[in-house]
Each structure stands twice: as structure tokens, then as C-alpha cells.
Amino acid sequence: MMASLVARAINFFVYLVTGVRARWLGCGPAATQRVYFANHASHGDFVLVWSVLPAILRLRTRPVAGADYWNRSALRRFIGAQVFHAVLIDRDPQSRTADPVAMMEAALAGGDSLIIFPEGTRNTGDAPLLPLKSGLFHLASRRPDVEYVPVWIENIGRVLPKGMLLPVPLLCSVSFGTPITLAAGETRDQFLTRARAAMLSMRPHSTSEASST
Amino acid sequence: MTRMQMLFTGVFGTLALASVIGGSLKFAVARGQAHGVIDNLNARIRAWWWMIALIGIAFVFNKGGVLVLFGLASFLAMREFFSMTYTRRGDHAALALCFFVVLPVQYWLLWTGWYGLYAIFIPVYAFLILPVAAVLQSDTVRFLERVSKVQWAVMICVYCLSHVPGLLMLEIPGYKGENLMLIAFLIIVVQSSDVLQYVWGKLMGRHLVAPQLSPSKTVEGLVGGVLSATLLGAALWWITPFNPWQAGAIAFVINLMGFLGGLVMSAIKRDHGVKDWGALIEGHGGVLDRLDSVVFSAPIFFHIVRYWWEP
Numbered sequence: 369m370m371a372s373l374v375a376r377a378i379n380f381f382v383y384l385v386t387g388v389r390a391r392w393l394g395c396g397p398a399a400t401q402r403v404y405f406a407n408h409a410s411h412g413d414f415v416l417v418w419s420v421l422p423a424i425l426r427l428r429t430r431p432v433a434g435a436d437y438w439n440r441s442a443l444r445r446f447i448g449a450q451v452f453h454a455v456l457i458d459r460d461p462q463s464r465t466a467d468p469v470a471m472m473e474a475a476l477a478g479g480d481s482l483i484i485f486p487e488g489t490r491n492t493g494d495a496p497l498l499p500l501k502s503g504l505f506h507l508a509s510r511r512p513d514v515e516y517v518p519v520w521i522e523n524i525g526r527v528l529p530k531g532m533l534l535p536v537p538l539l540c541s542v543s544f545g546t547p548i549t550l551a552a553g554e555t556r557d558q559f560l561t562r563a564r565a566a567m568l569s570m571r572p573h574s575t576s577e578a579s580s581t
Numbered sequence: 582m583t584r585m586q587m588l589f590t591g592v593f594g595t596l597a598l599a600s601v602i603g604g605s606l607k608f609a610v611a612r613g614q615a616h617g618v619i620d621n622l623n624a625r626i627r628a629w630w631w632m633i634a635l636i637g638i639a640f641v642f643n644k645g646g647v648l649v650l651f652g653l654a655s656f657l658a659m660r661e662f663f664s665m666t667y668t669r670r671g672d673h674a675a676l677a678l679c680f681f682v683v684l685p686v687q688y689w690l691l692w693t694g695w696y697g698l699y700a701i702f703i704p705v706y707a708f709l710i711l712p713v714a715a716v717l718q719s720d721t722v723r724f725l726e727r728v729s730k731v732q733w734a735v736m737i738c739v740y741c742l743s744h745v746p747g748l749l750m751l752e753i754p755g756y757k758g759e760n761l762m763l764i765a766f767l768i769i770v771v772q773s774s775d776v777l778q779y780v781w782g783k784l785m786g787r788h789l790v791a792p793q794l795s796p797s798k799t800v801e802g803l804v805g806g807v808l809s810a811t812l813l814g815a816a817l818w819w820i821t822p823f824n825p826w827q828a829g830a831i832a833f834v835i836n837l838m839g840f841l842g843g844l845v846m847s848a849i850k851r852d853h854g855v856k857d858w859g860a861l862i863e864g865h866g867g868v869l870d871r872l873d874s875v876v877f878s879a880p881i882f883f884h885i886v887r888y889w890w891e892p
Contacts, residue, residue, distance in 0.1 A: 387660065389860065492670075529670045536676040537656070539664035539859060 371450040375426075378451070379419045382412070386527060386540035390420035393570060394546030395517060397422050401481055402515045402547070403472075404429075405504055407497050407567060408485035409525025411437070412535070416524055417483050418452065420542045430475055431483040432468075434459045455482065459489075469506045476511055483519075486563070492530045497568055500560045508550040508559065515547035518566035543570040584820050585640070588765055592633055599626045618783070624864025632862070632871075636768070640761055644692070644749055647764065651746045652688045657868040658876075659684065659738035661858040665849075666730045671720030675711045675731050683707050684739050691743060694750050703740040708732055737876055738869070744879040751883075753822050753890045762820040763886065766828075767835065770814040771878050774836040775843070778806025795847045798840075807836045822890055831885060835878035842877025846870075 382388060390397075406417055414431035421429055435456040438448035448454040455475045458464035472482055484507075487498040508516055520543040528535045545566050550559055582590075603623040611619045639646035663676060683703065690699040712728040748763040782802025790798045814832020818825040846869065850856065859867020869876075 387859075387861070523664060526668060529673055532673050534677050534681070536663075536673060537660045537680055539660055 371446075374447065375451050378415060378447075382415055382419050385535050385537045386412075386416065386524070388416055388420055388540045388542060391541055391543040391570075393543050395515075395544055397425060399425060399428075400515050401476065401479065401513075402429075402517050403476075403481065403504075403507060404483045404517045404519045404544070405486050405563065405567070406483065406519035406521050406542075407491065408487050408489070409491050409521070410528045410530070411490075412524050412528050413485065413521055414452070414483045416521055416540055417519060417542055425481070428479065429481040429483060430455050432457060432472055432475075432485070436460075453480075469503050469510070472503070472507055473510055476507075476514060486560075490530055491525070496571065497564060500564050502556055502560070504563060505550075505556045505559050512550055516549060516563070517547045518545040518563060518570065519543065520545070520567055520570035522572050541572060543572070545570050584759075585762060585765070588762070588769075588820055589637060592769070596626065596629055596633060599629070621864050626864075628862045628864050640765075643761065644746075647746045647749065647761070648688050648691055651742060652684065654868055654872065655684055655688075655739045655742050656680070657859075657861065658742065658872060659734055661867045661869050662734040662738055665853050665855065665858070666734065667723065668727060668730075669720055669722060671718030672715055672727055672731065674718065675714040675728070678711060678714055679707075679731065679735050679739075683711075683735055687739050687743050688746075691746055691750065696750055699743075699747070699750075703735055707735055711735070741876045741880050742872065744883040745875065747879075747883055748886070751887055751891055753886070754892060756822045756890075766814070766817055766821050767879060767882050768875065769817065770810055770832045771835055771839045771874050773813050774806050774810035774839055775874055776806075777809045778802040778840070781805030781809070791844060791847075794844050794851060798843070798847075803840060807833070807840060810836050822886075831882065834885070835882050838878040838881050839874030843873050845877070846873035 404417060406413060414433065418426055418429065418431065430453045432455045433448065433452075435458050438444050438454060438456055448456065455471055457468035457471055458466065459468075472484070475482060484504065486500040486504040488501040488503075489498070491498050504516070508514075521540065522543070523538050523540040526536070527538050527540065548563060548566055554562075603619070603626050606619045607613065607616070607623060610616070635650060639650040642649075659679060663679075668676065687699065687702060690702060711731050715724070715728050715731070745764055745767065748767070749760045751760060751763070753760075778798070779802065781804075782797060782799045785805070786797075786799030786801045788800040789796070790800055790803055811829055811833040814836075815825045815829030817832075818828035821828055823831060846858075850858065857866030858869035861867055862871055865871045
């Protein structure tokens with residue numbers, strides 16, 4: 369109850385600041401089990417993807433996020449666990465006890481869809497997209513039956529750049545591309561290159577010459 | 582019936598007529614099938630009902646309502662403007678100041694009626710403070726370009742647009758309490774000019790005015806639209822402190838400014854490779870697409886009235 373009210377409040381706030389619009393370019397909003405993989409420039413990222421999904425899909429779509437950030441305070445723990453049902457992974461290979469890919473696999477086994485950020489960390493530089501980590505490839509090879517949907521989030525990195533507290537209102541859009549699957553005999557590098565190109569191909573024209581944080 | 586009621590009756594009657602024509606075209610010409618131009622026309626007419634309804638509601642609440650409506654329009658316009666503008670992390674503080682300080686203060690000054698500060702707050706104080714906020718972030722990449730664009734955005738979206746509700750500040754002898762009708766005059770004349778340019782252009786447009794800037798603005802549309810909206814302005818003299826000749830002359834000036842403003846804003850869109858500023862208003866595009874002509878005509882209209890009609 370409380371969680372769904374908070375979810376509505378967050379959605380309203382996100383719309384007020386970003387006027388976010390979904391662009392379903394390569395697929396429609398469907399109840400198929402999916403892994404949405406998106407570029408990562410801000411903590412607002414997955415909220416944006418999540419808020420443009422139809423309410424019925426939101427219930428079964430879980431963001432994969434860094435445990436270090438979402439376990440830092442009671443409020444964040446509540447929002448992460450109760451509102452977004454986040455799959456929290458430990459990003460530090462030294463300290464972690466559970467394999468992130470195994471945790472994502474377990475969440476998929478439960479029937480949920482996932483939102484992941486294969487860059488692994490927030491992109492704060494001038495490059496539009498960082499190299500993708502291999503987790504996406506491992507997931508795709510272990511669960512080839514799931515749809516892997518490339519997602520491009522535009523402008524959110526400017527709304528709330530890393531280290532800033534006050535969001536600035538700017539129009540954002542979330543583009544969904546054609547789902548990809550791992551081809552027979554495809555290597556890790558080939559697959560990740562293809563996934564990366566699919567994400568970049570959806571950047572809206574307006575900011576392509578000068579997209580930056 | 583008061584003059585304001587007569588005015589709104591006329592506006593609603595015109596819109597109803599437009600809806601009937603749009604519906605007939607959909608039925609007779611498009612035969613109920615999808616048709617790019619006619620569907621867009623009908624979307625535009627539907628959006629006009631909403632916009633007129635919002636203005637009507639704002640007018641019921643008088644000064645407060647008008648300030649809220651245009652404050653919101655400034656917010657949406659500036660959000661569209663900055664979304665398309667190149668900014669960097671170092672601009673974050675300046676952008677936050679634009680939204681959370683400059684915009685509210687400008688509209689608060691209108692509320693208090695402090696004309697002296699209202700007139701210089703953005704051209705002087707914001708002009709000097711915003712680049713300071715940016716320079717403190719120590720990022721010099723494309724610095725002059727970035728601070729110029731921030732200043733341009735607040736001038737267009739906040740300063741110029743705030744001259745529409747600014748009309749309420751004017752004290753014209755024999756016109757006390759009637760200033761809302763000056764706003765109605767400005768909006769009706771300038772927006773009619775846009776609509777009539779579109780209609781004349783669609784009916785008999787052959788020669789493009791500025792092919793590099795706009796694929797839809799034609800000489801026939803420009804001449805027909807500006808002249809017919811000028812006649813409309815003269816015919817609306819009874820809601821203003823002007824006589825019919827003065828109303829017509831002023832309408833001509835603001836129609837011309839509106840047209841030129843549309844060209845300027847088109848050039849910016851062209852440069853960024855987009856057709857519209859946004860997608861908030863169905864059929865029209867963004868708030869800035871609808872208000873570009875008002876933005877360029879409002880301050881000129883304001884100062885013409887202030888110079889010649891205020892004692």
C-alpha cells in the first residue's frame with residue numbers, strides 16, 4: 369500500500385521534471401519476459417525506464433542495481449526493496465559473496481523481467497556510451513529464451529549529473545529497440561559489439577553532435 | 582453581456598465553426614480514412630479547445646490565474662529550450678538558478694507590480710549572475726557559447742513571455758480593471774495571424790518565403806495571413822483603449838514581429854535538425870512552437886502601449 373503510493377509519487381515527480389516519453393521503436397510494450405539493457409548516466413535511469421512501462425508490466429520488472437548505493441540508508445532500502453523490488457548486486461569483485469549473473473538468473477527464473485545497465489557504472493564523461501561489461505553476454509548465453517531489448521535513455525545525465533542533489537527539468541525520452549538474441553557460435557566480443565551498436569543507433573538526432581553531461 | 586463575455590462567445594463560435602469544417606473535411610475529403618493534413622488540422626483544432634479553455638479558466642482567477650498560467654508556460658518553454666541546448670556538467674548550477682530562482686522571481690515581481698526591477702532583473706542581474714554560476718565550476722569548454730545560450734533561453738522563455746501577463750501592470754486612464762482584454766487582444770491577433778498564415782498558405786501558397794528556414798511558410802500565406810489578422814485586430818478595437826486605426830496599426834506591427842519570431846525560432850530548430858521543440862500540444866508540437874510568435878510580439882506590444890497610452 370505504502371509502497372504503491374510512493375511509486376505513484378515518484379512517477380508523478382519524474383514526469384513533472386522530465387516529461388518523459390517512451391519511443392517504442394523496435395518492439396511494443398508486451399508481457400514477454402525481457403531483459404532491458406540501457407545506458408547509465410544517472411541514478412534516475414531505471415526509474416525513467418520503469419515509469420514509462422505500463423503499470424501492469426512494472427509489477428513484474430525489476431531493476432538490477434548496486435547494493436552499495438541502495439543499502440546506504442533506511443529510506444533507500446525501503447525504496448529499493450519495497451517500491452522497485454530491485455535485485456541488489458555487489459559490484460566489488462573482491463568483497464562479494466554472490467555472483468551477480470547468478471542473482472539475475474535467479475530473478476529471471478522467478479518469471480520477472482529485468483532492467484540492467486551493462487556499462488556497470490554511471491557514465492559521466494563525454495563519450496556517449498562506455499564499453500559494455502560481459503555480464504550481458506553471460507546472461508544471454510545462459511538464458512537464450514529471454515528477449516534482450518536495447519534501451520536508450522536520453523538526457524537524464526543532464527537532469528541529475530553525478531554528485532548533484534537538485535535535478536534540473538529537461539525533457540527525457542526512453543527508446544526501446546528491436547530485441548536481440550545470442551546467435552549460434554557468436555563470441556562474447558561480437559555479441560557485445562552488436563548490443564552496443566543497437567543501443568547507440570537509437571540516440572535521437574537532436575543531440576547526436578553534442579550529447580554530453 | 583460584458584465585452585469579455587462577447588469576446589469569448591466569438592472565440593468559441595469560431596472554434597465550433599473550425600471543428601465543423603474539420604469534421605466535414607475528414608468526412609467528405611478523407612472519407613473517414615487517415616489523411617496527414619486533415620488529421621493534423623483536426624488535432625490542432627482539438628488542442629485549441631484546450632488552450633482556450635485554460636486561458637478562460639486563468640481569466641476567471643484574474644491576475645493570479647494569468648500569472649500561474651504563463652509561469653507554467655515559461656517553465657515548459659524553458660525545459661524545451663534547454664533540452665535541445667548543449668550544456669555541460671558545469672552549467673548545472675546556472676540551469677538550476679534559471680528554473681528555481683530567475684523564473685519565480687520574475688513572476689513574483691509581476692505579482693507585486695514592481696515594474697522597475699521587473700524590467701531589468703533578467704537583462705541586468707541574471708545576465709551577470711548566471712555566467713558567474715557557470716564559471717565557478719571551472720569548465721572552460723565552449724564557455725561563451727554555453728553562457729550565451731543560457732541567457733538567450735531566459736530572455737526568450739521567461740523575460741519576453743512574461744510581458745504577456747505584464748500587460749496587467751499598465752495603468753491606462755479610462756481602462757482600469759480591463760487589462761485582461763489587452764492580453765486577449767494580443768493573443769487573439771497574433772495567434773490568428775499564425776492560423777491565417779497557415780490557412781492562406783494551404784489554400785494558395787506557391788512561393789516559399791525562406792526555403793532554408795521553413796518548408797511551410799509561403800509569400801501568399803504571409804501576406805494573406807498578416808493582412809487578414811491586421812483587419813481582425815482593427816475590428817477588435819472595441820476591447821482595447823485604441824481607435825480602429827490604431828488597433829489595426831498595432832496589430833500589423835505585432836503580426837510582423839510574430840512572423841519574424843517564427844522565422845528566428847525555426848532557424849534554431851533547423852540548426853539542431855528537429856522539426857518541433859517538443860510534443861506536448863497534439864498537432865502543434867511543443868509549447869515553444871505555439872508561443873514563438875507571442876514571445877517576439879509581447880514585449881513590443883507592451884512597450885507601444887506603455888509609451889503612448891500610459892500618462
